[in-house]
Amino acid sequence: MIILHHGSRSSASRRVRLCLEEKGLRYEGHVVDMAKMEHHSPEYLKINPLGVIPTLIHDGKPLHESGTICEYLDETYPDPPLRPDTPFERAEMRNWIRHIDGLIGNLIIFNWRHHLQKTASQWTDAELAEKLKSIPSKERQEAWLRVARKPYTEEERDAARGKLVVLLDKMEDALKPSGWLVGKAYSIADIAAAPFVKRIDEEIAPDEVTAQKHPRVNEWWTKLQERPAFLRADFGPFLGP
Ligand SMILES: N[C@@H](CCC(=O)N[C@@H](CS)C(=O)NCC(=O)O)C(=O)O
Structure with missing residues (x-):
């Protein structure tokens, strides 16, 4: 069974959806709401330690990184091939x-x-500080800080x-x-x-x-x-x- 945790506007999720569709694979989609910081919840961090989307779960095993996921799908389901031969x-x-x-x-x-800034700019300083603590990478902490306070x-x-x-x-x-x-x-x-x-x-x-x-x-x-x-x-x- 294939489960995809993804977002409709997320570029990395779009890659994986495209790959799954090219292969005609059926999957169960779980939409992760980034504005609600669902991707930084302790449950989600267990399946994706980077706290980003997408995550593919195949036969109970979670995999992150869209490029890696696409390669994995191509190795597991080689037809039609999506990698060159050499x-x-x-x-x-x-x-x-x-x-x-x-x-x-x-x-x-x-x-x-567009969508995230509206939400993030309404967080109080205390809420923002709390949310930043759950973000694994410094780079993304900075990105959230920027949308919340300094566009x-x-x-x-x-x-x-x-x-x-x-x-x-x-x-x-x-x-x-x-x-x-x-x-x-x-x-x-x-x-x-x-x-x-x-x-x-x-x-x-x-x-x-x-x-x-x-x-x-x-x-x-x-x-x-x-x-x-x-x-x-x-x-x-x-x-x-
Ligand atoms: N290299 C990663 C990038 C994943 C990524 O940055 N995903 C974005 C959505 S496209 C995300 O989850 N952003 C939310 C955040 O950084 O808090 C991949 O290709 O899977």
């Missing part, structure tokens, strides 16, 4: 996942100001946007040979990038995901959104209720 290309795929993972802070700057500035948003546009530049280059990020076929590297491109296209820098600015990314994104699994994976919209 060790070299698999290594390249992992480097894409790692690279994109490293950009998550830039997405947070945009994402959290990111326009300059910080510009810098974050710039780094996400560099991701599109890098993708544009990689997509040249086959139209997919690694090797000749759609893989977990493409799945890892999809939620990021979704947010860039939707709000952060829509002018950049165009045929004029990044034609190969634009084509890749169109092709990816047409996949039946993408439609089932529930990618949005991010804004709204």
Whole structure:
């Protein structure tokens, strides 16, 4: 049995849902409410010590890290394959996942100001201090402190946007040979990038995901959104209720 603890707007959760849908796997979804800090509750920290979503539970065993989860699913359920055949290309795929993972802070700057900031800004100082204590990483403590008390500035948003546009530049280059990020076929590297491109296209820098600015990314994104699994994976919209 597969259980997924996830959030509808969470980029890392979107990756795993996309992977599960590509494979046609049935799963039981448990929505974790980040605004209520459910992901920092003692029960949740037992299944995910990092206090983030998603967590996949397979046959009673919890696994965290969306990229790792997707690889695990592909090893466990190899059909249809979502990893390239050669060790070299698999290594390249992992480097894409790692690279994109490293950009998550830039997405947070945009994402959290919508739904989470409204809630976090209403916490009293005592509530905030209590909540910060349950957050395992210093980096995320800082991110919560920022949304609660000191929203990111326009300059910080510009810098974050710039780094996400560099991701599109890098993708544009990689997509040249086959139209997919690694090797000749759609893989977990493409799945890892999809939620990021979704947010860039939707709000952060829509002018950049165009045929004029990044034609190969634009084509890749169109092709990816047409996949039946993408439609089932529930990618949005991010804004709204
Ligand atoms: N590298 C992790 C990132 C997980 C992550 O940062 N998840 C976000 C949602 S996309 C989260 O739980 N944020 C809440 C928090 O940091 O408090 C993965 O890919 O699973």
